[in-house]
Amino acid sequence: MEQKPYFCPNCRSNRVKFSVISSYSQRFLKDAITGSVQEVSDPEQLEESEPTIQCQVCSFTGNEMRFIKQAEREPRTATQINPNY
């Protein structure tokens, strides 16, 4: 995951709470007649070029880049009111 701000492009209210979604591959053997599962291997995490991120506010799921791009388009502005005005 990149060390960059995220901003949910869907609800556009969340910059803080996210989940990362990973895919796992788990091999198993099935009995050809009964259909029961015989043997299950340990899960292996699949290599992904880009993590999938889910917004915890609206449950929107998308590539990390979409969240980063949205944050770049609408950066969190630390607006300070000029005390001279």
Ligand SMILES: [Zn+2]
């Ligand atoms: Zn959202």
